[in-house]
Amino acid sequence: MPEVHFGHRFGDVLVTVLDVDGQPLSDREVSVEQCAHAFSFGNIGFELISLASEETDAPRSALADLWFDVFNTATLPFYWGLFEPQRGRPDTARLHRAAKWFVDHGCRVKGHPLVWHTLTADWLREASTDEVEAAVRARIRRDVADFADVVQAWDAINEAVIMPVFRNERHRNAITRLAWDRGRIATVRLAFEEARATDPAATLVLNDFDMSTAYECLIEGVLDAGVQVDAIGLQSHMHQGYWGEEKTLAILERFSRYGLPIHLTETTLVSGQLMPPEIVDLNDYQIPSWPSTPAGEQRQADEIVRHYRTLLAHPSVQAITYWGLSDDGAWLGAPAGLVRADGTPKPAYDALRTLVKEEWWLAPTKLRTDEAGRVQVRGFLGDYRLRHAGRTASFAIAGPESAVTLRPEQ
């Protein structure tokens, strides 16, 4: 468990173990193992929704097993135009079942996104800007309330930098018009204030693909305006090639200076040819076939390790969401999955699993208590289980140093 550069991810806890009578369990062997990461290793859960939303308690698929073996946070789709294609008929019940399924499997759930110009409700196109604003506010209140029991975090607004000047469509959508008429900050404020008022406990993310100074300027304006942003989201789709450590660190340096947690919200690395660098809107790149190749898979495996290491080494990063598990149905048809279309894991899957469940993970470990019944446990921040003589107790490592007294139970 090498810790160079990752010290801030670890904590030490002094565990005092009591026996069934409440006396210190001196000089005995106990077993300690990690159960969960505090860090959000996320992925989209789109591919599992049909399974997850079934009325009956369906058995987990092989793909689901692969998903849960690495990831602990599921991003679910709330694209307005798909979620509520007909006004007043939102897809709430099905998506709520899916979200609950993930929660029941020990996952956190994030909703993506509450406000975005792409895939927004087409039935708003002709409405007045005042009506659009009212509808957006109502939509946020409704959905955040409906999912408050299962969704812990939201992309409150997506791509606000380009939002008012977005042109890559035949007819201007209502959200772009709203952002043009009201301004970016007012639109961001609207999203955050409605979501915050509805679920004060939710983590609200400002999310963008724009890594330029434009996003810095937006963030500074939003923060100066007093909007309470819980995390800065950086999309980091890398269809055009891995950023590399230098660029990644430069981006982290620039966006961490606001003192807010950073979420890498949409991470992709392809295991095939790279998208040409001249493409500006990734959606414009459409090719009939984009295969995963052996050489591409090795590159992807190498890059995903380098990227996750770089990100985890930076104290501001609190979440990474990979964008898709399988190549089957992947965004843009790109081989950006960690699992091939035939369901077999790529090297990148194994490499990431090794990081998340081996290098940064405390496997069951035998320790011996001292005379006062104490063992010192050092591990990656997260949830842990201690076992002794068939009895177990749970504890967490939540910070650099702590102490806890446990009385394992049947």
Place this chain on the structure above:
Amino acid sequence: MPEVHFGHRFGDVLVTVLDVDGQPLSDREVSVEQCAHAFSFGNIGFELISLASEETDAPRSALADLWFDVFNTATLPFYWGLFEPQRGRPDTARLHRAAKWFVDHGCRVKGHPLVWHTLTADWLREASTDEVEAAVRARIRRDVADFADVVQAWDAINEAVIMPVFRNERHRNAITRLAWDRGRIATVRLAFEEARATDPAATLVLNDFDMSTAYECLIEGVLDAGVQVDAIGLQSHMHQGYWGEEKTLAILERFSRYGLPIHLTETTLVSGQLMPPEIVDLNDYQIPSWPSTPAGEQRQADEIVRHYRTLLAHPSVQAITYWGLSDDGAWLGAPAGLVRADGTPKPAYDALRTLVKEEWWLAPTKLRTDEAGRVQVRGFLGDYRLRHAGRTASFAIAGPESAVTLRPEQ
């Protein structure tokens, strides 16, 4: 005087002319002529400073004559590192004489810039950020006060978008560090609040070369933060080629939506080869010789007319500053001047003069008063003179419609 698209530049004034006894001057011929433009047709005055700052009242050079025949607003250099190379020894006296010389010749004067990371005071490099802030504030107060009688407008801050992340230098300058530590909005606010407090009547410009969404985001943040910006400055150096009408209009559409006047602050069109498009920081392009060519001069003349027409046709544009009159000593050695290094005017000079002093200008025109002594005058917004029988009176056309009574005097 074609007015298509330029109606907002014109005004009608009903002039009632009185004779020496104060009676309406019925049915007489009077002459009306324009004396000055309300619109700021600006240029930098850098090339004339050595002449303008002489202690004695030197005669105007041929270059100065060319300057005054087209331009009415001079931008003068306040680059901190050049203006005050040694702390406490600013170049105030010389530059004030130069500014006053322009004012005495009927010009407005603009100072450029109060805060900028490039060419800033090197003696601040090692100072603490608090000291830097205090020094910047003191510098603004001192210079705005010292020049309040002659300088009407200031670029309060230049290139704030890139300011905190500017890297194209060996050692980080103090202004970049200030903007990094305090944020862009705080740095912009500082510049505007000090200048405003010192000279409430000055026109304070937020100026940038960045025409991307980043500048929009900065503007929105600054305005939302309550900073009172008098004009949005767009640099518009076109060493890499004329923008063309479509791009120019798209930029004007985006930056006019804040309801603020737009100043095109640094306009250049070269009359030689174009700088390659891959150059990001124009300063990085250094070639031994960059000649003006006959074909380049024809292109420049065509483009300057198209550009000024496009800009004047947009109601938000209130000023255009061309960046340099002569190729001799032009920025980057580029043939961006309107006059060749040998002092002869290029076609672009003549073309611009034709616009400013002929097409958009009311030459001496004879009109006949009606029975009530009235003549209707329509002209480009600006200052006018009426003559009758060797007597003159001045008036202005300041808006769409007005009326004025004049009593011409000796």
